[in-house]
Amino acid sequence: MEHSHQHAAEPPAPLPRRTRDVLTAVVLAVLVVAAAGIVATWPRDVPSASTGYVGAQTVRGEVTGTRMHTCRAELAEERLPDGTMPETVQCPDATVAVDGAGIVTVPVPAAVFHGGLGPGDRVALTRYPAEAGAAEAYVWEDFDRRLPLAVVLVVFVLFTVLVGRRRGVAALVGLGLGGAAIAFHVVPALLTEQNAVVVGLSSSTAVMGVVIYLTHGLSARTTVAYLGTVAGLLVTAVAAVLAVDGSHLAGLDDESSYTVTVLTGAVDLRGVVLAGTLVAALGLLNDVTITQAAAVWEVRAAAPHAGFRDLFAAGMRVGRDHLASTVYTVTFAYAGAALPTLLLVRLYDQPAGQLLNSSAIAEELVRSAVGGIALAVTVPVTTALAAALVARSPVAPGAGEVTR
Template identity: 45%
Template sequence: MPRAVLLVALAAVAIATLAGLAWLWPDGKAADDLHGSVQFAAEGATFPEAVVDRVRPACPPVDPSDPGGSGGSADRSGCGTVTATVAEGAGDGDQVTVDVPPEVATSGLAKGDRIQLLRTPTVEGQDPTYGYFGISRATPLWLVAGLFALVVLVVARWRGLMAIVGLGFAALVVGFFAIPALITGEQPVAVALVTGALIMFVVLYTTHGFSMRTSAALGGTLVGMLLIAGISWWAIGAAHLTGVVDQSGQALTTFAPGLQMQDLLVAAVVIAGLGILNDVTITQASAVWELRAASPAMSRARLFTSGMRIGRDHIASTIYTIVFAYAGTALTLLLAVSLYDRSWWELLTTEEISEEIVRALTGSIGLVLAVPATTAVAVLTVPGPRGSLDP
C-alpha cells in the first residue's frame, strides 16, 4: 500500500510539473525582444581577441604624503599597460597598448596569452580606439571541463556518464525554460518549483535507475524542495530583503520591471539547494535499503532509527558544506565590509550579508527536514521484515 501511494503521488507531481511547464512556458517573442535589449557598448563596437606581446607591471602606489600625487620619484610612465596584436576581425594585425587594472597586470598575464579588447569605431578619417575588456579564458575553462568529465567517467563509470547527461539536461532546462520564463515576468517561485521538479525527475531516474529506492529518494527531494521554498519565502519577507544588492539586480529592475525581485531571491534559494538536497535524499534512501539487506528481520521502527543515525551524521557534514560554500562565495564581500567602522552585528543586518545568511540557513533547514522525510518514505516502501506480518 505505501508503495502504491508513493507512485501515485509521484505520478500526480509529474503531471502537475508538465502542466506547469506548459502554463509557464515563456513567450518566445517577448524573450527575444528582451534578449539584447540592453546596449552593452557603443554602437558598432566589437570585441576582438588579441595576442599579448608585452605586459608592463602595475603602477607603484601613489604616496599620499606627496601633495602633487605623483608618487614621488617612481616612474609611472607606461606602467600598468599591455601591448597586444589584434588577431581577428576588424583591425587584424593592429598593435595596440591599453591600460589594464592593477589586478590584471599582476595576475600572471604573459606574452602569448590572449585578451579581449573593446574596439570602438570613430568618425570617418580617424583611427578606431581600443580599450581592455577582459582576459580570454576559453582554453583553460575547456581544459578544466574536460578534466572534470574525465575524472567523473573514470571513477564513476556508467553512473558518472549518466550524471553528466543529467547535468546537461539541467542546463538545458535552466537555459531554455527557467531564464526566459523569469525574464518575461512569469512567477519566479512557480518557475523554480517546476524547474526543480523536472530536473529531479530526470536526473534521479537516469542516474540511479527506475526503482522504488530512487522513487523514495525523489519523494524526499520534492518534500525538501517545497520546505525550502516555503521557509525561504517567509524568511525573505520577514527580513524585508529586496533581492537587489548589486548592479545586476539594479539592471533587472530597470530593464525587466515586471520581475519580482523578492520572489526571484526565493527561486534562487530553491534552485541552489537542488544539488545538495539530491545528495542527501539519495544517500538516505540507499542507507535504508542497505540496512534492510544487512538485517532482513529488522522491524520498520528500528530501521527508521538506524537510518536516522546515518542521517544525523550526514546532516552535520552537509550543513558545514552549505555554510562554508556560501561563506567562500561571499568571502570578498566579508572582507570588504570588515573595513567599515561599524560593529559586526550592524554589518550582519545589511542587505548583502543578510541575504547570504538567509540563503544558507533556509536551505539548511529544508535540507535537515528532508532527512527524516526521506527516511520515513524509504522505511515505508522498503520490503518488510522477512517472516513477519509487518506490511
C-alpha cells in the same frame, strides 16, 4: 567440530504491486504538475540589452607588454581610504597583438593589472568600428579563458567517467539537462517576471525527475529519494519566501544585480534570490535523500525482520551524521561565495551587528539557514517514507536464517 554461519544479507523482496502502483501514480502526478508549471511560466518576448553600437564585436589577442602612466582620477573606485579623490593616479595600459589586426594599446582596469597581467596572456577586447568621424577603438573586455576552461572541463569529465562509469556518464547528462533548464527556462522566465517560486519549483522538480532515475535507475528506492527531494523543495520554497520577505532582501547587493535592473527596468530581483535558493538547494537535497533511502534499504538487507521503528531509528543515525556534515558544506560554500564582501566589510571595521545586517551578508545567512531547515526536515521525511515502504515488503525466503 561444530560451526555456524549466516546467509549473506539479501535485499528485501519487491514491494507489493499495489504499493508500486501508488508510488508510480504519485510520481506521475508530481511530474504533470511540474510540467504544467513550466508551460505556465514559459518565457515569451524575453528582453535583451544592446551595447548601443552597431558592429561592436569581441576580438582576441595576446598581450605583448604593459606600462603605467599618470592620469587624472575620475572613477569612484580610485578614492583614497579616507574618502578623498586624488588629482592623479597611475593608470595601466596593455599593448595587445590582436589576431589578424595588428598591435593596439588599450587601458586596463587597475585591479586586473595588479591581479597579474603580462606578456603572453591571451585577452578579449571589444572592437568598436569607426563611425561618424570617430576612429576605430578597442576596449578591455576580459582575459580569454577558453583554453584553460576547456582543459579543466575535459579533465573533470574524464575523471567522472573513469571513476563513476555508467553512473558518471548519467550524472554528466543530468548536469547538461539541469544547465539547459536554467538557461532556457529559469533565467528567461525571471527576466519576463514570471512567478519565481513556480519557476524554481517546476524546473527543479522536472529536472530531478529525469536526472535521478537516469542516474540511479528505476526502483522504489529511487522513487523514495525523488519524493523526499520534492518534499524538501517545497519546504525550501516556503522557508525562502518567509525569510526573504521578512528580511526585505531585494537582491541589490552587487553590481550585476543593479545592472540587470537598469537594463530591464522591471525585473524583481527578490524573485532571483528565491529562485536561486531553490536551485542551490536541489543538489544538496538530492544527495541527502539518495543516502537516506539507500541506508534504510541496506539496513533491511542486513536485518530482514526489522520493522518500521528499527529501520527508521537506524536510518536516522546515518541521517544525523550526514545532516551535520552537509550543514557545514552549505555554510562554508556560501561563506566562500561571500568572501569578497567579508573582506570589504572588514576593511571598514563595522560592528558585528551592522555586518550581519548588511544586505549581502544577510542574503548568504538566509540561504544557509533555509538550506539547513530544508535538510533538517527532508532527512526524517525521507527516512520515514523509506522505512514505511521497506517494512511493508515481504521478507525474502531464507533471509536471516542461521544454519549449522
